[in-house]
Amino acid sequence: MAVVTLLRTWSRIAGRLVSKSLQGQIVQFKLSDIGEGIREVTIKEWYVKEGDTVSQFDSICEVQSDKASVTITSRYDGVIKKLHYNLDDIAYVGKPLVDIETGALKDSEEDVVETPAVSHSEHTHQEIKGQKTLATPAVRRLAMENNIKLSEVVGSGKDGRILKEDILNYLEKQTGAILPPSPKAEIMPSPPKPKDRTIPIPISKPPVFTGKDRTEPIKGFQKAMVKTMSAALKIPHFGYCDEVDLAELVKLREELQPIAFARGVKLTFMPFFLKATSLGLLQFPILNASVDENCQNITYKSSHNIGIAMDTEKGLIVPNVKNVQICSIFEIAAELNRLQKLGSAGQLNATDLTGGTFTLSNIGSIGGTYTKPVILPPEVAVGGLGTIKALPRFNQKGEVYKAQIMNVSWSGDHRIIDGATMSHFSNLWKSYLENPGLMLLDLK
Incomplete structure (x- = not known):
């Protein structure tokens, strides 16, 4: 639940x-x-x-x-x-x-x-004598530390929500204390130049290292990774790699970025990658499936809940965008913005982190070119995306031109996915990104 x-x-x-x-x-x-x-x-x-x-x-x-x-x-x-x-x-x-x-x-x-x-x-809600008091945990803690009852504070936020400023104003009225202003950076005068003096020669001593090893328990997201990777080890992985020329997609994104910005959305390449993946999964649904523990039954998932591997201070997490098959590029971008913001703050909930049916790992955001992605059970396929680089390539006339090359690496559960299926899927995914206008033809 x-x-x-x-x-x-x-x-x-x-x-x-x-x-x-x-x-x-x-x-x-x-x-x-x-x-x-x-x-x-x-x-x-x-x-x-x-x-x-x-x-x-x-x-x-x-x-x-x-x-x-x-x-x-x-x-x-x-x-x-x-x-x-x-x-x-x-x-x-x-x-x-x-x-x-x-x-x-x-x-x-x-x-x-x-x-x-x-x-x-x-946000946490509080019911006191028939009245609803709205405040975040941080505000409640501030009130608790100062022995303030939230029912006595008038909230200035939306729907009467109590803000931090309301607690501080209430405290000021009760105590008569004037809260100090935020300290501002002061311009410090430069120190006077030292006068000429004899520089002492230090006595050479052998370095002494006093560091000690430390042992910590594996917990949190690291513990989740131990469980997941131990299960993944039981899956026979099949790998397939290719390169994609994103020159046309780079141009399209540059044209759409101002529009997305006006709508309050940061538009990266990832929404296009997710949408191309979803369109490919419609043609190859076995990649959006799961198998039981004994590999006796295959369940074809109707929703395309595509996970995105994120590197955070607390470790690797994989939230997923729900129902990509019915979302527009802008809707996917907005949802990615939300997940990335919550992921950075460590505030993703269980719904965001569960229910994935396919995963993309963007190692290129850190700087990697190639990777061998590991399948996240019970999923049966995963993709690893490398960094985008400007490289020379030949066109059909034998002329050298500037290409925007990204390497992609796919891993599939070789118990139910063969190399031909993965190759066909990759070629279709590649065609959508190299000719992004083709995605319009297949959008539902």
Whole structure:
């Protein structure tokens, strides 16, 4: 079950809870099932400490699974009595996160309950006495650190959303303190030139190296890569490489960039690569399929959910653009912009990272020319794109001209994909990019 669906389920349950007086009762707060088969997460940040007072929907901590970042929120008004984990510890689904001393338990059936999970990329909502308070986890944490109740703050954002400025203005009114302005860079005078003096000759000493090795557990996205690559090792890979002349596509993109910019979209070459891939998959659907563990059945996927490998500070992640087969170039570009922004901030949710049916790895964005891409199970094919280089080539008249060459490398599951099929697909994909006008003929 996806994170968003789980949040909605908890919201419905919370609406039916019956109050029960348990003055001074210690409640163990469990880590709930956040879906996608995730059984353990890493504690990345605590928003509370022992002795802190929390209200319903206040942020408790941020956890990192091998798929997404998730913020855990409180379901009680009470006092934090114990944190069961330290930073970077592994927490397990169904085990206690914190102990809370609460005056009124919100569930009439059990004393030990699980905490709802909220996607880190979404805004948190708070229901207090029939009023909805909207604020991000960062704003809630700022309010909590200054003992400010969000219900007493008037939000100036859209739909009454409470912003950081609203918290600071409220704090200023309550304390009478004037917040200091942001420091500005000062122009420092250049230091005086040293006077002529004798330069001492240092005594030569043998260098001493004091560094020590360190061992760290594999976790987060790295742990996900271990699982995926171990499964990929069982697949017999078939490789196929070719080069593509993108001269015409380079011209077309230059013409369309101002239009895309006016629409607020950054237009790269990748949307064209994805659309050409989708058109090719319509002709060769076996490349957009999956096989069961024993390779007895093939499932042909109706949606073209094409993944894009991204290199982030937290490791390699592969979000996917959903239903490329019904999207325009501009719609694909806009969705890529969204995924790249969230990916850089580490805020991609589980929906963005799951459900892929085919993958493209753009190693050329880093500078590579050739690669041997590895298939991501349960997919059966993957493409690796190299950097675009201006190189000399011959035309049909034997004349040398300036070409924009990109190398592409395909890998297919050789149990169900033969070399001829991969070659035909690659040739079709290549024709769309070398003559981008052909894509208009086949667009649905």
